[in-house]
Amino acid sequence: xxxxxxxxxxIFSVVYLATRAPSIHNSQPWRWRASDHSLHLFADRSRHxxxxxxxxxxxxxxxxxxxxxxxxxLAATGWATTVHRLPNPTEPDxxxxxxxxxxxxxxxxxxxxxxxxxxxxxxxxFSSWPVPEGLLDWLTHAAAxxxxxxxxxxxxxxxxxxxxxxxxxxxxxxxxxxYAAELREWTGSGFGAVDGVPTANMxxxxxxxTCQTMSVPVRHGDTTMRAxxxxxxxxFPDYGEEDAGELLLLGTSAxxxxxxxxxxxxxxAVLLRATDCGLATCPLSQPLEIGHTRMLLExxxxxxxxxxxxxxxxxxxxxxxxxxxxxHRRDVSDxxxxx
Numbered sequence: 024x025x026x027x028x029x030x031x032x033x034i035f036s037v038v039y040l041a042t043r044a045p046s047i048h049n050s051q052p053w054r055w056r057a058s059d060h061s062l063h064l065f066a067d068r069s070r071h072x073x074x075x076x077x078x079x080x081x082x083x084x085x086x087x088x089x090x091x092x093x094x095x096x097l098a099a100t101g102w103a104t105t106v107h108r109l110p111n112p113t114e115p116d117x118x119x120x121x122x123x124x125x126x127x128x129x130x131x132x133x134x135x136x137x138x139x140x141x142x143x144x145x146x147x148x149f150s151s152w153p154v155p156e157g158l159l160d161w162l163t164h165a166a167a168x169x170x171x172x173x174x175x176x177x178x179x180x181x182x183x184x185x186x187x188x189x190x191x192x193x194x195x196x197x198x199x200x201x202y203a204a205e206l207r208e209w210t211g212s213g214f215g216a217v218d219g220v221p222t223a224n225m226x227x228x229x230x231x232x233t234c235q236t237m238s239v240p241v242r243h244g245d246t247t248m249r250a251x252x253x254x255x256x257x258x259f260p261d262y263g264e265e266d267a268g269e270l271l272l273l274g275t276s277a278x279x280x281x282x283x284x285x286x287x288x289x290x291x292a293v294l295l296r297a298t299d300c301g302l303a304t305c306p307l308s309q310p311l312e313i314g315h316t317r318m319l320l321e322x323x324x325x326x327x328x329x330x331x332x333x334x335x336x337x338x339x340x341x342x343x344x345x346x347x348x349x350x351h352r353r354d355v356s357d358x359x360x361x362x
Contacts, residue, residue, distance in 0.1 A: 028060055028123060029102055037096035038062075038359050040139050042352045044092040044291060045306055046085035047076055048209035049220050049350050051358070053086050055093075058362040064090055064119040067358075070218075072209065074201040080283055081308050083118070084333055087287020090119050091169070092139055094288075095295065097121075099136035101128050108281050118284055138298040143347035145303040146251070147226050147258045148243040149268040149338030158300060159269065162337070165296045166273055171289030172329050174272045184323045185270050185334065186245040188316040192309045193240065193247045195316075211252050217351045224350055225254025243268060246336065249309050256348075259341045268338035270307075272320065274329035286332035297337050303344075307334040 029037070038055050046052060052070035056063040064086060071082050094104050103126035110120045159175045166173035176182040196202045212219040226241070241248045244266035273289055275282040294304050310316040311331055320331040 029097070029100065033100055033102075034062070035355055035359070037093055037100060039355050040096035040136065041089045041093035042355065042358060043139050043142070043349075044085065044088035045142075045144060045294065046088070047072060047081035047308060048206075049218055050082075050085070050209065051218055051353055052082045053089050053358060055359045056362060057359060060122060062093065062121045062123075063117065064093075064121070066116040066118055068116065072205055074199065074205040075196070076308075076312055080311060080332070083280060083283035084287035084290060084308070086118050087284040087289075088291040088294075089287075090121070090284065091288035091291035093121065095132065095135045095139065095291075097123055098126070098132035099128050101125060108284055115280070118280075134299050135295045138295040140349075142294055142298040142304065143349065144224070144305050145340060145344075145347050146224075146241075146248055146305055147256065147340075147344065148261065148266045149303055149336075150259075150341040151264040151267050152339040153267045154269045154302065154338060158302075159271075161300075162271065162293050162296055165292040166289040169289035169292050170275070170285050171332075172274045172276070172325075173289070173293060173335075174274070174324060176270045176272060176324070181324055182245070182270060185272060185310075185320065186247070188310040188319050189307060189334065190247040192313040192316045193250065195313050196309065197240075197250060206251070211254075215351070217353045220251065221350060222252075222254040223348050224256060225251045226256045226258045228253035246270065246307075248305075249307070257345055259344050266338070268336050271335040271337060272324055272331055273333045273335060274321075274325055274331045276329055278330040282330065283332060290333050290335065293335055297335075301339070302337045303340040305336040307336055310334060 034057050050070045050072060052067045054065045054067050066086055071079055076082060097104050102123040105122045107120040111117045163173040176185045210220045212221045240250045275286050297304050317331060321327055
């Protein structure tokens with residue numbers, strides 16, 4: 024690379040960290056291209072999940088999360104970024120052009136970059152310890168810095184509306200055979216798989232007599248989780264304690280592709296800050312994948328003033344929880360091209 028930009032090793036490193044971003048079913052629907060002066064993010068439509076994500080909302084959120092991960096990684100290595108989102112109207116899959124200039128790395132940037140390698144999606148139940156209000160405010164600020172709105176559903180009526188929408192979306196999707204087939208295709212991968220949700224990251228099913236090929240609904244308190252097949256990740260025993268996980272609804276002022284991309288950036292910012300604080304996290308996209316429940320949330324929680332994009336579940340993992348393993352990712356050489 025030219026001395027006016029990061030060298031080859033730095034580019035490889037920051038793209039590697041960008042690929043650690045969460046994506047729907049670990050589909051990793053992105054590609055990167057590097058030039059001497061910029062990095063470019065493209066949507067990889069070959070990894071679109073049409074039954075789960077008919078409008079490609081999750082695809083754009085996933086790419087937005089990767090874009091924010093890249094920005095964090097560059098900031099931690101001494102590069103400030105200028106982002107041009109959807110820079111070419113005639114090329115809709117060209118999602119962002121990222122230019123960089125030298126800038127000293129801040130302590131916060133280094134901490135956020137460290138959180139990239141520590142963040143996991145934890146689908147298990149959380150402990151009964153409440154998340155402090157001040158921490159929820161800090162997460163809300165993290166979303167606002169990315170141009171998004173984060174609504175912690177601490178009001179019981181809001182929480183009921185959101186939990187009900189999640190449950191309804193699960194019923195609707197589980198009744199769709201195309202969705203079920205797509206879920207089987209992208210979950211239950213074994214050791215060495217570079218995409219999809221591996222069995223090592225899906226919670227085990229403790230109920231006796233359950234068929235190990237079935238997708239089983241799981242509820243943590245009032246929250247219905249996406250019904251993955253039983254996996255190998257040991258779950259914390261339910262001693263009758265309340266699951267105190269918080270549900271945060273993230274939205275944007277509009278619902279165009281740029282807004283969805285920014286929602287993914289905000290999702291990344293919230294997840295990394297939560298991880299840095301020691302919280303366990305789990306994105307819940309299911310109620311936004313169904314048009315009916317998405318509209319309900321827009322009307323009842325945002326009063327039609329914002330567009331809901333993703334639900335984030337955060338809480339404290341019980342001390343007895345074993346660490347969630349890192350999911351595999353495609354090699355950088357498979358997602359990075361050079362002009």
